[in-house]
Amino acid sequence: MDRIDLSALFLHFLALWFVAVGGPSTILPDIHRYVVEVHHLLTSAQFAEIYTLAQVAPGPNVMYVTLIGWHLAGWKGAAATTIPLLVPASTLTLLVGHFNERHPNAPIGRAIRRGLTPITIGLMLASATILMRAVNHDWSGYLITLITVAVVLRTSWNPLWLLAAGALAGMLGLV
Amino acid sequence: MLSVSKHSEIFFRNLLKIQRRKSLQFNPWNASSQETMEQTESHKPRVSRLDLFLTFSRISLSSFGGAIFWARRQLIDRQRWLTEREFVDVLTLGQLLPGPNVLNLTVMVGYRFAGWTGAAAAVAGFLGWPCLVVIGMGVLYQQYGALPQVQQALAGMSIVAAGLLLATVIKLAMVLPRRWRPWLFGILAFVGVGVMRWPLLWVMGGLAPWAVFAAWKEQA
Numbered sequence: 524m525d526r527i528d529l530s531a532l533f534l535h536f537l538a539l540w541f542v543a544v545g546g547p548s549t550i551l552p553d554i555h556r557y558v559v560e561v562h563h564l565l566t567s568a569q570f571a572e573i574y575t576l577a578q579v580a581p582g583p584n585v586m587y588v589t590l591i592g593w594h595l596a597g598w599k600g601a602a603a604t605t606i607p608l609l610v611p612a613s614t615l616t617l618l619v620g621h622f623n624e625r626h627p628n629a630p631i632g633r634a635i636r637r638g639l640t641p642i643t644i645g646l647m648l649a650s651a652t653i654l655m656r657a658v659n660h661d662w663s664g665y666l667i668t669l670i671t672v673a674v675v676l677r678t679s680w681n682p683l684w685l686l687a688a689g690a691l692a693g694m695l696g697l698v
Numbered sequence: 699m700l701s702v703s704k705h706s707e708i709f710f711r712n713l714l715k716i717q718r719r720k721s722l723q724f725n726p727w728n729a730s731s732q733e734t735m736e737q738t739e740s741h742k743p744r745v746s747r748l749d750l751f752l753t754f755s756r757i758s759l760s761s762f763g764g765a766i767f768w769a770r771r772q773l774i775d776r777q778r779w780l781t782e783r784e785f786v787d788v789l790t791l792g793q794l795l796p797g798p799n800v801l802n803l804t805v806m807v808g809y810r811f812a813g814w815t816g817a818a819a820a821v822a823g824f825l826g827w828p829c830l831v832v833i834g835m836g837v838l839y840q841q842y843g844a845l846p847q848v849q850q851a852l853a854g855m856s857i858v859a860a861g862l863l864l865a866t867v868i869k870l871a872m873v874l875p876r877r878w879r880p881w882l883f884g885i886l887a888f889v890g891v892g893v894m895r896w897p898l899l900w901v902m903g904g905l906a907p908w909a910v911f912a913a914w915k916e917q918a
Contacts, residue, residue, distance in 0.1 A: 538899055539898060540796055540797055542796060542899060542902040543797060556895055571856045572852045574856070576835050576836075576839060577835075580828060580835055581759050581761060581831060583758070583801065583825075585801070587832075590836050594840070616795050616805050635913075636793075637880075638883075638910035638914070640874070641882075642883050644871050644884045644887075645887030646887050646888070647866065647867045647870070648864075648884075649891045649893075651864040654856070654860035657860075658860055659857060667861070668858075671857075675866075681762070686855045689855040689859075690852075691854065692854045693851045693853045693854020694850050698854050698857055
């Protein structure tokens with residue numbers, strides 16, 4: 524395991540948040556690349572487990588970055604991965620808030636949204652495949668993933684019930 | 699003279715062509731801006747920093763699996779700080795900007811009612827508690843994560859979590875127009891980051907300006 528360079532971790536997360544248009548799932552592949560593939564700080568399975576734990580916790584889904592930082596280096600690690608996510612929100616967001624009162628007709632906003640949405644979707648698909656490869660080792664795992672997709676698309680059940688069902692299936696040895 | 703809120707209303711109508719409501723689905727191609735919108739002047743309630751902290755704490759602690767639903771419920775139905783339209787406006791702008799959408803919404807709502815310190819109070823409420831909760835889970839994970847029973851449960855949950863994300867992707871992809879260009883950019887982003895495993899900064903640096911420029915030309 525490499526030694527953890529907290530300032531490098533901080534700067535990497537900071538840079539990621541500025542391109543994270545579309546939310547926290549779009550930077551997941553790069554965080555996986557950084558902590559699992561390049562620096563070998565976590566295994567792929569640990570990464571997926573930490574992501575999942577944060578989905579079960581209350582609060583925004585982005586909290587998986589805090590948990591990764593904490594797991595790597597305690598409180599300092601949690602600070603190194605969490606503080607960067609406040610930076611774009613507290614700078615760009617407020618700047619744009621001022622801009623939009625001065626230039627009420629700029630069509631650039633729509634172009635940005637139309638341009639970036641497909642990229643966001645491609646990146647989220649990359650996140651989903653990385654998680655699937657990290658946790659699914661045989662056909663029964665992929666089957667449960669597919670069943671989850673079908674249930675989510677056809678019902679409006681709370682995802683927590685599905686996660687609970689997954690935990691149960693795991694404990695019964697189905698996966 | 700138009701008031702600031704009128705200005706921003708016109709800005710949002712033209713800039714983002716917001717769907718009137720129905721769903722909060724993120725769909726930049728939906729051009730239903732012809733619909734009439736309420737032109738009533740919005741009132742701005744008095745909200746203290748403590749109110750901001752407490753309300754965003756409540757939103758955060760009740761939001762399992764996505765905070766948007768709970769933010770809507772608290773800000774519109776319970777506290778009545780925002781109208782439906784104001785909420786959609788703020789959320790849409792939050793989606794346009796980098797960073798977690800709901801966090802951007804938190805900053806903007808806090809700032810709107812109580813300036814910088816209001817934004818800080820709202821963010822403290824919104825992120826403080828979940829930080830403590832996930833760190834508590836991290837402690838438990840380090841203590842008990844290696845137990846076989848816990849491992850099996852976590853493996854089962856992770857498989858479901860991967861499915862939840864995949865389902866979200868499918869739902870989002872359904873709003874893409876049936877034209878080659880958006881799909882090309884989506885596929886290039888997926889291949890670059892997910893298959894080739896190139897750094898995100900390179901992929902975004904290469905694709906994002908090109909994609910935005912193409913969308914700009916297309917609507918001009």
